[in-house]
Amino acid sequence: MEPRRLVFIGVGGQGNLLASRLLGETALSAGIPAVVSEIHGMAQRGGIVESAVLMGDISSPIVSKGEADVLIGFEPAETLRALPKCNSDTVVITNTRPLPPFTVSIGQGSYPAVDQTLNLLQSKVKRVIALDGNALAEEAGNPLSLNMVMLGALIASGTIPISEEKMKETISSSTKEAFLESNLKAFDLGFKSVQ
Amino acid sequence: MHKLLTNETGKEMLLLGNEAIARGALEAGVSFATCYPGTPSSEIPEQFFNISKETDLYFEYSTNEKVAMEVGAAAAISGLRTMVTMKHVGLNVAADPLMTLAYTGVKGGMVVINADDPYLFSSQNEQDNRYYARLSGLPMLEPTNVQEMKDVVVAAFELSEELELPVIVRTTTRLNHIRGAVKLGELKPVKTKTTFEKNPFHFVCVPAVSRNLHKLLIEKYDRAMEKSEKWPYNEIIGNGKWGIVSNGVSFNYVSDAVSDLGIADKVSILKVGFSWPLPKELCGRFLRQVEKVLVVEELEPVMENDLKAIAQEKGIAIPIRGKGVEGLTRLFEYDPRMVRNAVAKYFDVEFSPTEIVDLSDLPELPGRPPNLCAGCPHRATYYAVKEVYGPDAINPTDIGCYTLGLLPPISMADLVICMGSSVSSSCGFSQATEQKVVSFIGDSTFFHSGITGLINAVHNNHKFTLVILDNGTTAMTGHQPHPGVNTTPLGVELTRISLEDLVRGCGVKDVHVVKPFKIKKTIEAVKAAMEYDGVSVIISQELCPLFARATGQARKSKPFYVNHNKCKNHRICVDKLACPAMYLDGDRVEINETLCIGCSVCAQICPENAILPVKE
Structure with missing residues (x-):
């Protein structure tokens, strides 16, 4: 299979590591070779968390600058910060709900307006899918299910050969009973927001 | 049951590199494990800690790496298969016992996992611990992917027992923290207790004993060299005239670069999995079949210098280069693009790299450094x-x-x-x-x-x-x-x-x-x-x-909020604490109730007593 390089970017606590791991599990169960790379440790303390999933005929576990096929951003300013990963053919899927860093509170730098961020993204890459992931997660009944919303949008984008059913199987088998319904609903809401 | 204890031989699982290492140890019948945690090695002992609760495996978080090495050494000297894990700077702490443990050797297989951290994701330096193999005289193995992380650990235990030496398996952060498919092998039965056989003239390292032991270590080096020559993870791939030598995670970048550039028929790759002692004959064979060599290794020019020495010894006069070629530096991690560029440049291959989007009009973004948690x-x-x-x-x-x-x-x-x-x-x-x-x-x-x-x-x-x-x-x-x-x-x-x-x-x-x-x-x-x-x-x-x-010990405190009737916007709370639960809404301080754990520190320092617990 032609390699697909996906970059997940988020802020500590948003759950992008789980999203990339579940995607890796799904690829494996669908018979697609996949490697997932993660950053653990100090970088996770409220900082930026990046993970990557590389699928198909490729053995490198990370994505270089300009080489992401898909960028999935869990926070709009972080999506923008990760733009160097993109080229003009990249598909960007971004949450639109800001989570300003504490540096803004203590007057170091200002947070970019979301519509300006989206316009910039749109002017640079092939396609931008923007959704208020937090609103959909809340609608699903679990504010922590943002990662499921984003996975739903990713699968619906048609950028990777993973079906809705396969992805849901993995979510079902790896989610605790108490969160299963809301997680699946969050996935569906993310999925539908793209169609 | 812990997922790494599954006995389904041949099953494929998506494992974290560090889980694969732990699984490898279990497949080798490890019965004793010690560590001091340190990123990027910490998930290995985490598996052992949990597994030890449901099996006969002895595991301990030792006070530091030196202690971990010494506790593990005694178990291995007595005959148990032992794993000791640490990050690269941890090996500095454990270097004292390690250097002389190389003299005494071990009876049960002993594998030391050393996790280097190129780019310093979570460390104070990015020292290259391949030098420790050279300093101690101990064999060093370097896997290149998650499957190999498991398989090499199994082989490392065998090697350790054959040579009666501890074996160092070196990983880097990228390998520890990637997930990949791993085909499981069989779990070996575990030997949990043993009897120490006294032999003071071998184990008590006074000068008269150690003079003999140093000689023995040097003899073992020759046997390790024989092993390295035949090691299945040392491999020459292809038979082209352009030589590329690589190890660890970089090997993947090299393989992808060769395939992206469409030069597989022109290239020979020497993949180094047994990196000390470096297999001299294999390297010599490789150097004779190529016209020029590019060495792709993160951090120090360790293999590059060794290969130059081997070439000199064997009278081979071809260009061997690594550091200084098109972006290949002694700093940080390598990545696929960097390696592809270097390979193309060195061998003069034409290709057009993907263009990164224009970043000139990006606004300046506020920093998001890691921060102490809310309520820390x-x-x-x-x-x-x-x-x-x-x-x-x-x-x-x-x-x-x-x-x-x-x-x-x-x-x-x-x-x-x-x-x-x-x-x-x-x-x-x-x-x-x-x-x-x-x-x-x-x-x-x-x-x-x-x-x-x-x-x-x-x-x-x-x-x-x-x-x-x-x-x-x-x-x-x-x-x-x-x-x-x-x-x-x-x-x-x-x-x-x-x-x-x-x-x-x-x-x-x-x-x-x-x-x-x-x-x-x-x-x-x-x-x-x-x-x-x-x-x-x-x-x-x-x-x-x-x-x-x-762990179910959380404080049961209410979160706080800012009462704007009282708040005079001194901002002492934000300016002195910068708790991530606080944010500015316009020019007013607000508290995110989901993040606030109710530590009340901000409330105690507010001169207007304007920060109050949320009412029901």
Whole structure:
């Protein structure tokens, strides 16, 4: 299979590591070779968390600058910060709900307006899918299910050969009973927001 | 049952590199494991800790890496298969036993996992520990992907027993923290107890014994070389005239570059999996079949220099280059694009790299450095100490989450070099300068290597205040226990050592135990400590809120909010604490109720008493 390089970017606590791991599990169960790379440790303390999933005929576990096929951003300013990963053919899927860093509170730098961020993204890459992931997660009944919303949008984008059913199987088998319904609903809401 | 205990041979699982290492050890029948945690190695012992609760595996979080190495050495010398894991700088701490353990050798297989950290994702330096193999004379193996991380560990145990030497398996952060498919092998039966056979003229390293042992080690080197020549993970791939040599994660970048550039028929790749001793004959064969060589290795030019020496010895005069070729530096991690560019440049292959989008009109983005969590007790302690000592005191600090006290507005970190250095460097600062010295160390780090420095401080009549930030866990590496931890919530019963007793036992007369969320009392204690003429210690006790939540010990406090009728917008809360639960809405401070854990520190320092607990 032609390699697909996906970059997940988020802020500590948003759950992008789980999203990339579940995607890796799904690829494996669908018979697609996949490697997932993660950053653990100090970088996770409220900082930026990046993970990557590389699928198909490729053995490198990370994505270089300009080489992401898909960028999935869990926070709009972080999506923008990760733009160097993109080229003009990249598909960007971004949450639109800001989570300003504490540096803004203590007057170091200002947070970019979301519509300006989206316009910039749109002017640079092939396609931008923007959704208020937090609103959909809340609608699903679990504010922590943002990662499921984003996975739903990713699968619906048609950028990777993973079906809705396969992805849901993995979510079902790896989610605790108490969160299963809301997680699946969050996935569906993310999925539908793209169609 | 722990997922790594599954006995389905041939099953494919998506495993983290560190899980694959643990699985490899289990497949080799490991019965004894020790470690001190450290990113990027920490998930290996995490598996062992959980597995030891349901099997006969003996596992311990040792006090530090030297202790872990010595505990493990005795088990291996007695005949048990043993694994000892640590990060690269941990091997500095364990280097003393390791160097002479190479002389005594082992009876049961002993595998030392050494995790290097190119790019310093979570470390104080990016030293290249391949030099340790050369320094100690011990064999070193380097896997290139997750499957190999498991398989190489299994083979490493066999190798260790054949050579009767500890074997070092070197990984890098990228390998430890990638997930990939792993085909499982069979779990071997475990030998859990053994009998030590006395042999003092082999194991008691006095000069007369060690002279013989050094000779033995050098003989073993020759046997290790024979193993390296036939090692299945050393491999020449292809038979083209362009030679590329690579190891570890970089091997993947090289393979992808060769395929992206469509030059597979022109290239020979030497993949090095047994990196010390480097297989001389295999390297010679490789050097003879190519016209020029590019060495792709992260960090130091270790293989590059070795290959140049081998070429000289064998009279092969071809260009061998690595560092300095098109972006290949001694710094940081490599990546696929960088390696593709270097290969194309070195061998003069035409290709057009993907263009990165135009970034010239991107707005400047606010930084998002890592930060102490909302309700982190370190923030409260730092606040109290700064109120008393002010900004001019020297603040030696140490390694842990609290190193983040470096960042504004706390800005209380002046020197960090290694675990435990806060205490000993305070001795030097207080003697060499007239400045006040107040230093910080975490509970786990204090047990690891702060104790000897503190004894030194008391004995040599130094004068400073040491603050021990006791959050009841080893927080930054993922909440491992240490000797001062109540381990009952973790499902094991280990003996807890009182930090206060220990500090008093070191001879410290002025000891204050404080609860940092009680700001006034903490400030009083800091004042008293500052007045004391000698070494004073403040033990600041409050559980890490993440650990407390994960183990069902969370405080049941209401979150706080800002009452805008009272708030006069001094912003002392934000300017002095910068808690991530606070944010600005327009020009007013607000508190995110989901993030706030109700530590009440901001409420205590607000001059208008405008920060109040949320009502039901």
